[in-house]
Amino acid sequence: MSGGGRTVGAPPAPAPGAGPRDGRTTRRPPALRLLARPEVGVFLGAVAVLVFFLIAAPAVRQGGSMATVLYQSSTIGIMALPVALLMIGGEFDLSCGVAVITSALTASMLSYQLTLNVWTGVLAALAASLAVGALNGWMVVRTGLPSFLVTLGTFLILQGVNLAVTKLVTGNVATDDVSDMDGFGQAKKVFASSFDVAGVQVRITVLWWLVFAALATWVLLRTRYGNWIFAVGGDQDSARAVGVPVRFTKITLFMLVGLGAWFVGMHNLFSFDTVQSGEGVGNELIYIAAAVIGGCLLTGGYGSAIGSLFGAFMFGMVNQGIVYAGWNPDWFKAFLGVMLLGAVLINLWVRRTATRR
C-alpha cells in the first residue's frame, strides 16, 4: 500500500511499454525464431536417424525397404496426429491403442454375424469409435478429473470388452475371415491397397498419412478451431473467460482420436482379414511418444501436428532399420527408449535456446 502512495506525488512519467521501444529488448535473429518452432528438433532428429541407418544398413537404401519403413511409420503416424492435437489441447487418451481394435472388431463381427455388406460394419465402427471418443471427452470435461485416469478406465474397459465379446460371439480370440464378403474389395482399396511409385509398391496408408498430416497442420495453425486447441491446452480458464467453447473443443478432440482409431482399425481389418482381439495394448504409449518426440508439450498448449509425422517416422525407421542392419530386434524397445529421452532433451534444449531473450 505504501508503494502505491509513492505514485501519488509523482508526475505522470512516460511509462515503459508506452512510446517507442526502450532499447532493452532486441529482435530475435531469424535463425533462432525458426528454431523456436516445435517441430524443428524432431525434424533434425528424423534426418539424423535416417542418415544413420542409410550408412549402417545398406539394405535401407533400396526403394522397397523405404516403402516398408514408411508403411510402418504411417500406421503409427495416422494415430499420432490426433493424439498430438489432443495433447496440445491438454489431454491424454490412454484408450486409443485398444480403441483401434475395438473399431476393427465392431466392423468385422457386425458384418460377418449379420451377413451384411462390410460397409455397414465400417459405418457402425465409425459410429462406435466416435461414441467412445465422445464418452471419454464428456467424462473428462464433466468431472474435471485428469484424462489420464478417465481414459485409463476406458482403456481397461475396452480391453476387457474386446476379449470377452469376441469370445462370446465367435467362440475364439480372433474374428472370422471377412475377405469373401460383399464390399470387401472396395473397402480394401480404400483402407489397405498399394500403389506403384517408380516400380516400388507403396501402401495407401502412407498417402492417407501425408494427407491427414497436412490437414491437421492446416486446421491447427490456420483455423479458429486450431486456435482454440492451443488455448484450451495452454490455459483453460483464460480460454473460457474470453469465450472459447472449451467443452466443445475438448470433446471433439477426443472424437478426432476416435476417428483416427477407426481409420487404423479399418486398415488392420482389410489388411489382415481377421482381427486378434487382444492386440493394441501398449500402442497408445507409442502414439503418445511419437507426439512428444514430435515436439508436443506433455502439459499441453504447445506442439505441432507435422512434428508427430517426423516422430512416427523415427519410430518406423528405427523399427525396420534394426532389422535391415541385421541386429537383434530385441534391442528395438531399448533403442526407442533412448530415442525418446534424447528427443525430449533436444526439444527442451532447443526451446530454451530459442525462447531465451
Add this chain to the structure above:
Amino acid sequence: MNHDGTGIPGVALPGAPAPKDTPLVELRRAGKSYGNVRALYGVDLVVRAGRVTCVLGDNGAGKSTLIKIISGLHRHTEGDFLVDGRPVRFGTPRDALDQGIAAVYQDLATVPLMPVWRNFFLGSELTRGRRPLRRLDIPRMKETADRELRRMGIVLDDLEQPVGTLSGGQRQCVAIARAVHFGARVLILDEPTAALGVKQSGVVLKYIAAARERGLGVVFITHNPHHAYMVGDHFSVLRLGTLELSAERCDTTLDQLTDHMAGGAELATLKHELSQVHGVDLDAVPEGLGDTFPEGTT
C-alpha cells in the same frame, strides 16, 4: 511520502460526465452463496458510461465473486442484476461479452504460450473464406492487433512472441486493448495493478483513464485505495461479503477510503491494544501500516 490525501499533483481530477438515466450495469441487493457459504450479499452497484466505479476490499472481501457475477462466470443467487435496465442471468462469459461486458482478469487474462496476435483475437478470431475452407485471416489479425496496441501506446516488435514473455503491465494492456477493441461498453478490471511495480501501475492507470475518455463504463477492482482514488468517480468498499461504503468521489477523501478499506474501527482497537504492550514503540510502526490509521486517533 505523500499520503495525507490533500493534494494529488499531476493527476487531473476525473471529470464526471453527466450520468445517463439508465446505468449500463446495475446490481440491486445482489449476492452469491456457494453451498452454505455466503460469499456476497446485499450489494448495490451502479456502472455508468464514462465513469470509473472502484470496488475496494481486502482479501476475501468478495471482490472476485462480484466480478465473476458481472462477467458471467458465476450466476448470482440473490437480488437483481440489470443490464441497460433489464434483468439478466448470464450462463457463460460469452453471454456477458455479447452484452458488451468484458472482464480483464488479474491472472487469467491471456494464454502465456500463445503469440500476442493469437491472444488478442482469442475467442473472436477473424476469418475469411467459406466453410469448410474458412480460415484465419492472419494478416488482418496481426495488423489490427498491432494498430490497437499502438493506440494504447504499446509497441511490440514481434507479434509472434508468446504473451508469457511480456511484462506484467504489458500483458494487462494487451488484455485491456483487446477488450476495448471488441466493443466492450463495460470494462471490468480485476486488480490490474496488484502484481505491478510503480511505473507499470502508472501505465495501467493511464489506460483506465483513457478507457473512460472513450466513454466506457469501467469497474476497477483493487485493494489499493491510492490507485483507486487517482482514477475513481465512485467508490464501493466491500468488507466480509457486503458493502462497507458506497460513496461518490465528492463525498469522500483518500483517508476515509483507506480507513474503511482497512476496517478503521478494528485497527483503532488493535492500536490501543498494542500500546498496552510494553516495548511496542508506536512511532516505529511501519508507515505503510501507520497511514491506514484514521485521522484523530494518532
